[in-house]
Amino acid sequence: MLGRFEQRFGIDLGTCNTLIYQRGKGIVLQEPSVVAVRKDTGMIEAIGAEAHAMIGRTPAHVEIMYPLQDSVIANFDKTTAMMKYFISKIYGRNQWFRRSHVVITVPCGITNVQKRAIEEIIIHKGASKSVTLEEPLAAAMGAGLPVEEPVGSMVLDIGGGTSKVALISLGGIVLSKHIPFGGLSIDRDIIEYVKRAYHLIIGERTAEEIKKKVASANRPNEELKMDIRGRDLVKGLPRTISVTSTEISEILDGFFMLIVDQIRQAMEQCPPELAGDVMERGILLCGGGALLTGLDQRLQSVIGVPIQLAEHPLECVVLGAGEMLRFEALQKKDLNAVLQNNF
Ligand SMILES: Nc1ncnc2c1ncn2[C@@H]1O[C@H](COP(=O)(O)OP(=O)(O)OP(=O)(O)O)[C@@H](O)[C@H]1O
Ligand SMILES: [Mg+2]
Structure with missing residues (x-):
């Protein structure tokens, strides 16, 4: 049984966002799963929100990386470094999940090798126990489904x-x-469309902003417009164009x-x-x-x-990991935790 000083965490390690839930506190971390790396030395320059803010604005020697691709770990070392940084942000000092119980969500149908990679990061770095929970099950639990x-x-x-x-x-x-x-492929489709239709190169952040502000899966009743800036493909100079919700919404049809x-x-x-x-x-x-x-x-x-x-679409999965921690405590008749309602 877990001792009273042991912490319980739920983790949603996503391609775009990492969320951490701590029992008794709720969601304690929500940051982009992004790392900025120096191309020459491989040294990490920034992680999380700080690295995300650098997207599209990096000097030539810095590269932005997503350590997870298609929801699984693509770069083990960078994922480890990112988790270490996030944990140090929670604890306020540089240490791993010492004597902690961790529920980490994983996609359905991942291979044993992919699962072991995740467990290795969590367990071998100090957690006393780690349990994997399939993401859709976590999402359903987080949304309160029976x-x-x-x-x-x-x-x-x-x-x-x-x-x-x-x-x-x-x-x-x-x-x-x-x-x-997923969302990243919609961003890529928007970048491709603007390049083809307007001979304009735009960055990932602009594409994501277009998606959030003017894209609509339904044909929009009201035409929205958005001015965007990019680099002219031929002249190489900055140029501003205006895109409409109708043209952007058509890009979503294939994905839909x-x-x-x-x-x-x-x-x-x-x-x-x-x-x-x-x-x-x-x-x-x-x-x-x-x-x-x-x-x-x-x-x-x-x-x-x-x-x-869902009421909280971005948080459902990690909230479900939090629910799982509560379930486990109840099943183990961890009465102290139950009585103190300390989840
Ligand atoms: N208001 C919005 N409209 C459209 N898309 C949005 C909006 N807000 C966020 N997104 C998109 O949601 C995606 C991130 O979602 P989420 O955090 O659920 O992914 P993830 O869990 O990190 O990824 P995965 O589950 O594939 O590993 C991004 O592509 C982002 O652009
Ligand atoms: Mg996810």
């Missing part, structure tokens, strides 16, 4: 690197679908149809009783991509199933 009950709950998580559809019943994943596209296709496939493979539950109770929409304007309405009208936008 995951333990014999009813079907469907979750659609649109993250930065990947999107996931999963069906949950009786505390487990019945089936899951993985789409290797991919998601619809995966949901349809999941529904087709669903056992009939559970499909009935989903038809009645709807699909939980979460992840940062859930915030795309009009996505919930368009999905609902195309699929014909109610879509429930």
Whole structure:
């Protein structure tokens, strides 16, 4: 049993964002999963929010890296350094998860090697126990769905690197679908479009801003415009153009149809009783991509199933890891923790 001085943490290590939940405190860290590295020496210049602020503004000798790609660890050393930095931010000093119990969320269907890489970072650096929890299950728990009950709950998580559809019943994943596209691929499509249509090079941050401000999954009723600055492809000089919500929204069509296709496939493979539950109770929409304007309405009208936008789309997964810590404490009859309501 965990002693009274041991801490409990939940971690959502995402392609775009890392969130850490601490029992008794709530979400204690929410930072971009980004590292700025010197190209010549490989030394780290900045991590998290500080590195994110450097995107598109780095000097020639500095490179911006996402240590996770498609929701799994792509660079072990940089992920380790990033976690070490985040933990030191929580503890206020440079130390690992000493004598801590950690629940870390992982994508469905990752390989044992990928799982071991994650455990190695957490366990071998001081945690006394680490448990992995599948992301869709965590998202459903974080949104307060009755995951333990014999009813079907469907979750659609649109993250930065990947999107996931999963069906949950009786505390487990019945089936899951993985789409290797997310918010970052929409940003890349916007960069490509502006280059093709206007011969203008724009950066990742501008593309993300366009997505958040004027993109709409539904055809917009009101035409929005946004002025953007970039570098002319031919002349090499800065130039400003104006993009409209209609042209940007058309870029989302391919991505939208991919998601619809995966949901349809999941529904087709669903056992009939559970499909009935989903038809009645709807699909939980979460992840940062859930915030795309009009996505919930368009999905609902195309699929014909109610879509429930999560109350906290970016935080659901880590809140679910926090719930898991509470469950474990209850199951272990950690009465002190329960009585003190110290979660
Ligand atoms: N208001 C918004 N409109 C559209 N997209 C948004 C909005 N806010 C955030 N996003 C997008 O959400 C994505 C990040 O979502 P999230 O934090 O859930 O991903 P992640 O968990 O890090 O990634 P993954 O789950 O794929 O590992 C980014 O691509 C970001 O641009
Ligand atoms: Mg995620």
